[in-house]
Amino acid sequence: MTRIVLVTGGTSGLGRAVAERFAADGATVLVTGRHAGTVDRTAKELGVHGLVCDATDPAQVAALGTRLDAFAAPGGRGRLDVLVNAAGGLPEPASGGGSPLETLLAQWLSSLAQNLLGAVLTTAAVQDRLTPGSSVIGIGSIGAERRGGSYGAAKAALGSWNASLSAELAPRGVTCNLISAGFVAGTNFFRGGLTDERRAALVEETQNKRPGTPDDIAQTAHFLASPGARHITGQTIHVNGGAHTTR
Structure with missing residues (x-):
């Protein structure tokens, strides 16, 4: 069965x-x-389906379930085998005009x-479509361990929430894990601000x-959604070349 x-933030x-x-x-x-x-271009280039959706907008996220029904048998209800919450990134630059505290609040929010919150909303919107053998995978960051500021704090909270989500969904046969990525080249994460x-x-x-x-992250996600990873849940998997180690 296919x-x-x-994949949120999949463009x-x-x-x-x-x-x-x-x-x-x-x-x-x-x-x-x-x-x-970017959604249309990615869908064509990868041969996948695309949907415009801001993961932080409840109304847009609510439409995901309806979109999944398009892949079900006629008259059926769409299931979901793998959810990858990959949407995220550094905080948006604050617009001018606010006080220093208002600017700080905007950054943290x-x-x-x-x-x-995008991962929380997306998962809540589709979790009733997860079946035994399904997987929920989040993308975290080494920034949760050190020097991460508001971004790192949010990723640390994502790890804590993942453990809680696993406790909720594991009895249904659904695994929930977080991939904590270190420095990854070939993305626009730093928005051109990374010096040599x-x-x-x-x-x-x-x-x-x-x-x-x-691809290091993609291969790890693929493994976590494989039969060989069915007894791995509630975990943060550090993929960083040893820049942060655990024991």
């Missing part, structure tokens, strides 16, 4: 790599993004909305002395 995979960066990996496996993949142009010196420092922090790649 798997149904939903670029890690989300796109994850979508491409599942599509290569023959899955029916639905990617979401906030902009129609942006981080929480993009990196935590900072890049060298990030690579030097690793034990294998190389940056991560989007």
Whole structure:
């Protein structure tokens, strides 16, 4: 049976790599993004389905369930085999005019909305369509462990929520895990602000002395949704070349 995979933030960066990996496996993949142009282009390039959806907008997220019904048998209700909450990123630049505290609040609210609340809303909207054997996978960050500011705090909260979600869904046979990514080259995460010196420092922090790649994250996500990972749930999987180690 063909798997149904939903990847939020699937039009670029890690989300796109994850979508491409599942599509290569023959899955029916639905990617979401906030902009129609990038959603349409990604859908055509990867041979997947696209839907414009801002994961932080409850009304737009509510429509995801209806979109999944399009993949069901006539008259049936759409199921979901893999949900990958990949939407997120650094906080949006604050608009001018506010006080310093108002600007700080806007930054933190942006981080929480993009990196935590979008995943919470999306999962709540579709979790009744998850069946035994399904997987929920989130994309976290090494920033949750150090020097992460509002972004890191939001990713740390995402890990805490993942553990709680696993306790709720694991009795139904649904696994929930978080991939904590280290520095990954080949994305626009830093929005052009990464200097050569900072890049060298990030690579030097690793034990294998190389940056991560989007495929490193995509392959990990694919494994976590595989039969071999059915007893892995409630976990944060660190994929960072040893830049942050656990024991």
